[in-house]
Amino acid sequence: MKxxxxxxxxxxxxxxxxxxxxxxxxxxxxxxENGDFLLRIEDTDKxxxxxxxxxxxxxxxxxxxxxxxxxxxxxxxxxxxIQSERVKSGIYMEYAKKLIEKGQAYYCxxxxxxxxxxxxxxxxxxxxxxDKHCLSLSKDEIEANLKEGKPFVIRxxxxxxxxxxxxxxxxxxxxxxxxxxxxxxxxKSDGYPTYNFANVVDDHLMNITHVVRGNEYLSSxxxxxxxxxxxxxxxxxxxHCPPITDESHHKLSKRHGAASFEDMINLGLLPECILNxxxxxxxxxxxxxxxxDLNRMIELFDYHRISKSPxxxxxxxxxxxxxxxxxxxxxxxxxxxALPYVEKxxxxxxxxxxxxxxxxxxxxxxxxxxxxxxxxxxxxxxxxKNLYVNEKNxxxxxxxxxxxxxxxxxxxxxxxxxxxxxxxxxxxFGKSKELKVGKLMWPIRxxxxxxxxxxxxxxxxxxxxxxEETILRIKNAxxxx
RNA sequence: GGCGCCAUGGUCAAGCGGUUAAGACAUCACCCUUUCACGGUGGUAUCACGGGUUCGAUUCCCGUUGGCGUCACCA
Numbered sequence: 001m002k003x004x005x006x007x008x009x010x011x012x013x014x015x016x017x018x019x020x021x022x023x024x025x026x027x028x029x030x031x032x033e034n035g036d037f038l039l040r041i042e043d044t045d046k047x048x049x050x051x052x053x054x055x056x057x058x059x060x061x062x063x064x065x066x067x068x069x070x071x072x073x074x075x076x077x078x079x080x081x082i083q084s085e086r087v088k089s090g091i092y093m094e095y096a097k098k099l100i101e102k103g104q105a106y107y108c109x110x111x112x113x114x115x116x117x118x119x120x121x122x123x124x125x126x127x128x129x130x131d132k133h134c135l136s137l138s139k140d141e142i143e144a145n146l147k148e149g150k151p152f153v154i155r156x157x158x159x160x161x162x163x164x165x166x167x168x169x170x171x172x173x174x175x176x177x178x179x180x181x182x183x184x185x186x187x188k189s190d191g192y193p194t195y196n197f198a199n200v201v202d203d204h205l206m207n208i209t210h211v212v213r214g215n216e217y218l219s220s221x222x223x224x225x226x227x228x229x230x231x232x233x234x235x236x237x238x239x240h241c242p243p244i245t246d247e248s249h250h251k252l253s254k255r256h257g258a259a260s261f262e263d264m265i266n267l268g269l270l271p272e273c274i275l276n277x278x279x280x281x282x283x284x285x286x287x288x289x290x291x292x293d294l295n296r297m298i299e300l301f302d303y304h305r306i307s308k309s310p311x312x313x314x315x316x317x318x319x320x321x322x323x324x325x326x327x328x329x330x331x332x333x334x335x336x337x338a339l340p341y342v343e344k345x346x347x348x349x350x351x352x353x354x355x356x357x358x359x360x361x362x363x364x365x366x367x368x369x370x371x372x373x374x375x376x377x378x379x380x381x382x383x384x385k386n387l388y389v390n391e392k393n394x395x396x397x398x399x400x401x402x403x404x405x406x407x408x409x410x411x412x413x414x415x416x417x418x419x420x421x422x423x424x425x426x427x428x429f430g431k432s433k434e435l436k437v438g439k440l441m442w443p444i445r446x447x448x449x450x451x452x453x454x455x456x457x458x459x460x461x462x463x464x465x466x467x468e469e470t471i472l473r474i475k476n477a478x479x480x481x
Numbered sequence: 482g483g484c485g486c487c488a489u490g491g492u493c494a495a496g497c498g499g500u501u502a503a504g505a506c507a508u509c510a511c512c513c514u515u516u517c518a519c520g521g522u523g524g525u526a527u528c529a530c531g532g533g534u535u536c537g538a539u540u541c542c543c544g545u546u547g548g549c550g551u552c553a554c555c556a
Binding site: 008009010012042044045047048108112115120122123125126127128129151153171174176177179180182184185187188189190192194195196198199214215216217218219220240242243245247249250251277280281282284286288290307308309310311312313314316317318320321327359361362363390392393423426427437438440441442444445446449451452453454455456457458459460 | 483484485486487491492493494495503504506507514515516517518519520548549550551552553554555556
């Protein structure tokens with residue numbers, strides 16, 4: 001049988017990073033076996049509709065490169081792929097009624113008031129459990145209520161004794177007492193199905209073979225199994241994924257800063273890097289590889305190696321990885337992405353490509369660029385004069401002043417300001433003064449940049465800003481001291 | 482609170498009865514160097530605890546502790 005997986009988000013308006021990983025794993029499971037990956041929209045809660053949410057889902061998947069084979073936008077043989085549209089055809093109600101006939105579900109007319117009486121408060125948390133009140137309604141009573149137009153829901157009828165077992169490919173067999181199984185609502189009073197019901201019906205109707213989802217569904221999975229059994233349907237393989245958390249082991253939330261795919265994109269992280277990183281949060285390949293593109297992931301992916309325990313998202317490593325991606329980029333692609341950031345701060349007529357190349361191995365995200373290169377455009381006024389003291393080179397401030405004074409006429413005499421030539425000439429000059437290259441270059445670099453750390457050496461900077469500016473900056477430095 | 486799941490360094494993790502307990506990020510030291518970064522070498526640091534089972538447990542079983550999830554007409 002062909003492997004078919006699905007990503008089934010509800011349109012909430014953003015792509016949580018855990019969701020993205022779920023989508024990725026579902027995609028990889030399918031593609032590793034040349035199967036189908038489908039997109040289904042679970043919009044059965046009309047109160048939570050968010051405008052533009054659908055576009056965010058499409059755009060995120062596209063950006064991540066997770067192209068679906070069937071979905072609302074491209075159609076497919078088992079559509080429609082939006083649950084609110086499926087509702088219109090009446091399928092959920094139809095299947096719910098089948099369940100009622102089988103005695104596996106029943107009408108419930110309880111109102112909110114009665115329901116609220118069933119609630120208990122445990123440690124400040126509201127907990128409810130339905131008491132099967134409406135299960136005992138006679139056929140006549142039900143008919144009368146229905147005829148009267150009384151609002152109703154349809155509930156699953158779960159046994160109160162015995163146990164139910166389901167199997168997850170990662171977690172193995174999990175058995176729970178049926179007394180734990182609440183009679184959950186299948187069809188809401190507005191006629192829409194709940195997630196609990198719709199996902200079972202649709203996964204079956206769409207021939208899904210592997211159900212991939214977060215492990216917050218682990219505790220309701222037995223109830224889903226009872227639904228499959230009641231219908232006589234084959235139960236798909238379950239793969240419940242562990243959560244991704246923040247440093248304090250809480251679920252990543254919006255306030256954490258970067259909980260969603262778009263948050264991370266906005267931070268300047270590359271989509272392919274985010275995908276790569278997130279794949280490794282809860283899964284690892286057989287080999288020691290850890291930087292790979294989507295195609296390589298498809299090759300390597302074995303879902304049996306997905307971990308069962310939660311993973312903390314480490315921003316530091318994510319950024320490190322992004323730096324690796326930038327480093328490994330072709331120069332053409334790199335320049336295309338870097339240049340806009342360079343142009344933001346460099347207004348003078350310098351070689352912007354050269355400047356961009358200076359920072360290629362020194363940035364983690366593109367937005368790091370401006371702060372690293374702004375000195376090319378202009379030296380910060382009141383920089384710290386103590387920078388002219390450098391212990392490692394045994395350099396005092398007076399040494400620096402002397403070097404700058406000595407080197408000024410030398411530079412004035414050089415016309416070829418290419419890096420190679422400058423370096424050669426200055427090295428030669430240093431030799432005559434018995435100055436080590438490091439010691440000689442230090443004050444020059446400080447004078448040209450006003451910074452302790454720069455993305456380029458003294459002569460590289462000089463070659464970029466040119467002779468005139470180099471000499472000007474050294475004179476300014478001397479005046480400043 | 483009931484039920485369920487989970488538990489290897491600060492973090493991601495490999496391991497699936499016998500290992501000097503991989504690798505990566507972070508961290509520290511040194512090397513390289515025209516500063517920083519990159520790169521290189523090396524170091525510090527992990528099997529939550531207590532019982533079993535076994536000739537032998539990080540690995541299997543039970544318990545404890547801790548964390549997380551769930552208990553909606555949300556998904």
